[in-house]
Amino acid sequence: MQFGSLRFIRQPAKMSAMTKITKDVLIIGAGAAGLICAIEAGKRGRKALVIDHAGNIGRKIRASGGGRCNFTNIHCGPDNYMSENPHFCKSALVRFKPADFIKMVERHGIRYFEKENGQLFCRQTASEIAVMLQKECNDSNAEIRTGCKIVRVSKNDRFLVETNIGVIYSDSLVIATGGLSYPELGATDIGHRIAGEFGLKITNLKPGLVPLVFNKEDRQVFSELSGLSFDANVKCGRKSFSGQVLFTHKGLSGPAILQISSYWGPGMEIVIRPAPETDFSELLVSKRKSRVELHNLLADFLPMRFVRKWCEVNAQSKPLSSYTEKELENIAGKIQNWIIKPGGTEGYKKAEITCGGIDTSELSSKTMEAKKVSGLYFIGEVVDVNGQLGGYNLQWAWSSGFVAGQYV
Numbered sequence: 001m002q003f004g005s006l007r008f009i010r011q012p013a014k015m016s017a018m019t020k021i022t023k024d025v026l027i028i029g030a031g032a033a034g035l036i037c038a039i040e041a042g043k044r045g046r047k048a049l050v051i052d053h054a055g056n057i058g059r060k061i062r063a064s065g066g067g068r069c070n071f072t073n074i075h076c077g078p079d080n081y082m083s084e085n086p087h088f089c090k091s092a093l094v095r096f097k098p099a100d101f102i103k104m105v106e107r108h109g110i111r112y113f114e115k116e117n118g119q120l121f122c123r124q125t126a127s128e129i130a131v132m133l134q135k136e137c138n139d140s141n142a143e144i145r146t147g148c149k150i151v152r153v154s155k156n157d158r159f160l161v162e163t164n165i166g167v168i169y170s171d172s173l174v175i176a177t178g179g180l181s182y183p184e185l186g187a188t189d190i191g192h193r194i195a196g197e198f199g200l201k202i203t204n205l206k207p208g209l210v211p212l213v214f215n216k217e218d219r220q221v222f223s224e225l226s227g228l229s230f231d232a233n234v235k236c237g238r239k240s241f242s243g244q245v246l247f248t249h250k251g252l253s254g255p256a257i258l259q260i261s262s263y264w265g266p267g268m269e270i271v272i273r274p275a276p277e278t279d280f281s282e283l284l285v286s287k288r289k290s291r292v293e294l295h296n297l298l299a300d301f302l303p304m305r306f307v308r309k310w311c312e313v314n315a316q317s318k319p320l321s322s323y324t325e326k327e328l329e330n331i332a333g334k335i336q337n338w339i340i341k342p343g344g345t346e347g348y349k350k351a352e353i354t355c356g357g358i359d360t361s362e363l364s365s366k367t368m369e370a371k372k373v374s375g376l377y378f379i380g381e382v383v384d385v386n387g388q389l390g391g392y393n394l395q396w397a398w399s400s401g402f403v404a405g406q407y408v
Contacts, residue, residue: 018162018166018167019165019166019167020166020167020169021049021165021166021167021168021169022168022169022170023047023048023049023143023168023169023170024041024046024047024048024170024171024172024408025037025038025041025046025047025048025049025170025171025172025173025174025408026048026049026051026159026161026168026170026172026173026174027041027048027049027050027051027174027176028051028052028150028161028173028174028175028176028177028190028191028194029050029052029174029175029176029177029178029191029380029382030050030051030052030054030057030058030144030146031052031057031058031059031060031061031176031177031178031380031397032058032060032061032133032380032394032397032398032401033176033178033379033380033381033397033398033400033401034050034052034174034176034379034380034401035050035057035058035133035134035136035137035144035401036133036397036398036401036402036405037174037176037377037379037401037402037404037405037408038050038137038140038142038144038405039133039136039137039140039142039405040140040401040402040404040405040406041140041142041405041408042137042139042140042141042142043140043405044405044406046408047141048140048141048142048143048408049142049143049144049145049168049170050137050142050143050144050145051144051145051146051148051150051161051163051165051168052144052145052146052147052148053146053147053148053149053150053186053188054146054147054185054186055146055147056130056146057130057133057134057144057146058129058130058133059185059186060178060182060185061126061129061130061133061394062125062126062127062130063126063182063185064126064394065121065122065126067125067126068121068122068123068124068125068126069121069122069125069126069128069129069394070115070119070120070121070390070391070394071101071105071112071120071121071122071129071391071394072098072101072102072120072391072394072395072398073098073117073118073119073120073390073391073392073395074098074099074102074114074118074120075117075118076093076097076098076118076391076392076395077093078090078093080387080388080390080392081385081386081387081388081392081396082208082262082263082355082385082386082387082388083360083384083385083386084203084359084360084361084384085360085361085384087365088360088363088365088384088385089365089385089396089399090365091365091366091403092365092368092396092399092400092402092403093395093396093399095399095402095403096398096399096402096403097399098120098395100398100402101395101398102120104132104136105129105132108128108132108135110122110124110128110129110132111123111124117390118390118391119390119391120391145165147164148163148164148165149163149164150162150163150190151163151164153173153194153197155173155198155373155375155376158170158171159171159172159173159375159376161173171375172375172376172377172408173375173376173377174377174378174379174404174408175191175194175195175376175377175378175379175382176191176378176379176380176382176401177190177191177194177382178191178354178380178381178382179205179353179354179357179381179382180205180207180348180351180354181207181208181210181348181351181352181353181354182348182349182351182352183348183349184349187348191358191378191382192205192357192358192382195358195362195378195382198370198372198373198376199372199373200358200359200362200370200372200373200378201358201359201361201362202356202357202358202359202384203356203357203358203359203384204356205354205355205356205357206265206345206354206355206356207261207345207346207347207348207350207351207353207354207355208261208262208351208352208353208354208355208386209258209259209261209262209351209352209353209388209389210258210261210345210346210347210348210350210351210352211248211250211251211252211253211257211258211261211345211346211350212251212252212253212257212261212264212270212340212342212344212345212346213250213251213342213343213344213345213346214250214251214252214340214342214343215341215342215343216343218251218340218341219250219251219343221309221312221313222247222309223247223249223250224309225247225305225306225309226247226248226249227246227247228246228247228303228305228306229244229245229246229247229254229303230244230245230274230275230302230303230306231243231244231245231274231275231276232244232245232256232272232273232274232275232276233256233272233273233276234256234257234259234260234270234271234272234273235260235270235271235272235273236260236263236264236268236269236270236271237263237268239260239263240260241255241256241259241260242256242276243255243256243259244256245257245272245274247306250346251342251343251346252340252342255389258352258389259388259389261345262353262355262386262388264342264345266344267341268341268342269339269340269341270339270340270341270342271337271338271339271340272338272339272340273336273337273338274301274302274306274335274338275301275302278301280298280301280331280332280335280336281328281329281332281333281336283297283332284297284320284323284328284329284331284332285325285328285329285332287320288320288321288323288325288328289320289321290319290320290321291319291320291321292319292320293317293318293319293320294311294315294317294318294319294320294323294331295307295308295311295317297320298310298311298335310335310338314331314334314335315331315334352389352393353381353386353387353393354381354386355386356384356386357381357382357383357384357385357386358378358382358383358384359384360383360384360385363378363383366403367403367404367406367407368383368400368403368404368407369404369407375408377404377407377408379397379400379401379404380396380397380400380401381393381396381397383400385400
């Protein structure tokens with residue numbers, strides 16, 4: 001949904017003919033953070049309303065984890081997040097932990113499993129989490145209205161939000177609109193625009209957890225390897241991740257690439273170490289008297305299609321005995337430090353998150369309330385707190401939504 005005609009005003013317009021709705025708390029965005037916030041506000045006896053322009057709730061939840069929803073990570077901690085203020089997330093993460101959300105999941109009889117590295121997934125479908133949140137909202141008397149499009153947002157004594165279902169007045173306004181990723185699921189920049197209209201700073205935005213695109217030269221060489229994958233360690237600057245690297249028609253994807261993409265920026269290089277458990281320097285030097293061809297030896301550890309292409313660019317394949325020891329060490333160095341300078345990313349359409357968001361210096365880490373605007377809260381992905389791959393972003397949504405729900 002596009003909000004090209006969206007207007008923000010400081011004083012209410014004349015809307016006497018429109019339906020008037022009065023609530024204690026209005027939450028914009030029926031995703032993970034918004035629903036948890038509504039549940040907690042409702043438990044406190046607050047009259048809460050969640051609105052969303054989509055036709056149903058939790059669209060990103062339903063699509064997450066390949067349809068099984070990686071709903072948290074049991075190893076979650078502040079080190080799993082990026083932010084201009086890396087300390088901001090600590091308060092919320094301590095006050096609502098993975099174990100707290102797991103209790104809710106278990107109370108609703110949702111079966112789950114640990115896939116790897118602490119990642120928890122539903123055994124059946126991601127929709128179970130959305131249904132659970134809907135039930136929790138019902139039990140706490142939090143109202144949800146979908147298909148609700150915003151026209152204006154303003155504040156005088158109270159917040160006023162004009163929508164296609166009427167004019168909504170509230171004491172507290174919570175922005176839980178998410179980031180710019182998954183535009184096909186309805187993602188927009190409305191949350192950032194509301195923040196801007198109220199004078200709040202926004203950090204630089206970019207796609208995160210996103211496939212990288214080859215530069216022109218590398219694409220000509222490696223694009224035909226689409227579908228091929230191997231385990232590797234991938235480094236950018238001081239940050240590194242281990243996991244699968246997957247070749248696509250456009251560039252590189254896979255868990256290790258998605259992780260490092262959040263730390264990558266235009267002009268930066270990434271360093272890939274294929275088969276990281278293998279010491280290629282020791283291997284090649286130990287075989288230097290062998291008549292085995294270089295690419296045949298490397299193919300014992302890496303896919304042959306990749307090895308042949310890599311050798312085309314970096315080292316002519318011939319019997320190992322034809323190389324000097326120094327040449328073999330040089331080849332090993334290149335394969336253990338395969339340098340790629342990406343041409344870009346595949347953008348928000350393929351990104352799992354948006355890096356950046358509402359500057360955390362504008363918010364209270366205890367309540368998620370804007371320091372400049374009493375009663376205005378920002379939670380979830382719209383804030384400059386961005387998690388790594390593996391359930392960390394949903395945990396931030398649960399945690400930030402929970403703490404805001406204690407104060408709205």
